[in-house]
Amino acid sequence: SAVISQKPSRDICQRGTSLTIQCQVDSQVTMMFWYRQQPGQSLTLIATANQGSEATYESGFVIDKFPISRPNLTFSTLTVSNMSPEDSSIYLCSVEVDRETTEAFFGQGTRLTVV
Amino acid sequence: RKEVEQDPGPFNVPEGATVAFNCTYSNSASQSFFWYRQDCRKEPKLLMSVYSSGNEDGRFTAQLNRASQYISLLIRDSKLSDSATYLCVVRASNDYKLSFGAGTTVTVRA
Numbered sequence: 001s002a003v004i005s006q007k008p009s010r011d012i013c014q015r016g017t018s019l020t021i022q023c024q025v026d027s028q029v030t031m032m033f034w035y036r037q038q039p040g041q042s043l044t045l046i047a048t049a050n051q052g053s054e055a056t057y058e059s060g061f062v063i064d065k066f067p068i069s070r071p072n073l074t075f076s077t078l079t080v081s082n083m084s085p086e087d088s089s090i091y092l093c094s095v096e097v098d099r100e101t102t103e104a105f106f107g108q109g110t111r112l113t114v115v
Numbered sequence: 116r117k118e119v120e121q122d123p124g125p126f127n128v129p130e131g132a133t134v135a136f137n138c139t140y141s142n143s144a145s146q147s148f149f150w151y152r153q154d155c156r157k158e159p160k161l162l163m164s165v166y167s168s169g170n171e172d173g174r175f176t177a178q179l180n181r182a183s184q185y186i187s188l189l190i191r192d193s194k195l196s197d198s199a200t201y202l203c204v205v206r207a208s209n210d211y212k213l214s215f216g217a218g219t220t221v222t223v224r225a
Contacts, residue, residue, distance in 0.1 A: 031211065042119070042202070042217040043159070092158060104213060106158035
């Protein structure tokens with residue numbers, strides 16, 4: 001299993017500003033992901049955080065808006081840049097420890113409100 | 116068409132009742148199937164994997180129908196603590212990414 005510490009748990013931000021969300025895992029993991037979950041909707045994958053290289057973004061998400069860092073196998077950050085009210089959502093960090101079991105573990109989520 | 120579709124519910128059932136719901140997936144190459152549980156304002160957590168032959172875990176039974184591309188979850192003898200949103204999750208054989216349904220909300224009342 002994996003224990004994930006994600007922070008902040010929530011924030012209220014002014015439009016035009018940026019917020020960086022941190023995800024710390026208690027063990028080294030190969031795969032780390034960032035998701036967005038809007039109210040009443042499914043989790044949408046933003047990107048796969050790659051250790052030592054640029055993240056792999058999904059369609060509709062770009063690096064300028066959602067820069068991601070992954071300096072090592074236990075830590076990643078997601079920045080939501082130049083925020084607008086449409087960015088209000090829950091952002092979740094996720095990891096997979098073992099490809100055999102394929103269980104995904106999630107951080108507690110960051111509830112972001114942009115005003 | 117969404118990759119994974121679920122009846123959003125809500126399913127409002129009394130304690131002790133049986134509740135069942137389905138999820139359909141569009142990618143015929145899907146290989147791995149899961150049910151996750153998400154409590155209000157919490158992160159998703161794995162409830163159970165779904166195997167081809169169907170599987171049980173206590174009061175929970177999951178079934179997979181590859182021909183019709185759907186999976187189901189049945190909860191027997193519902194408890195108040197079963198109230199949650201149940202997410203259907205699918206992975207294709209040629210992909211590491213997970214596809215999530217929007218969730219089915221179950222409310223068990225006393």
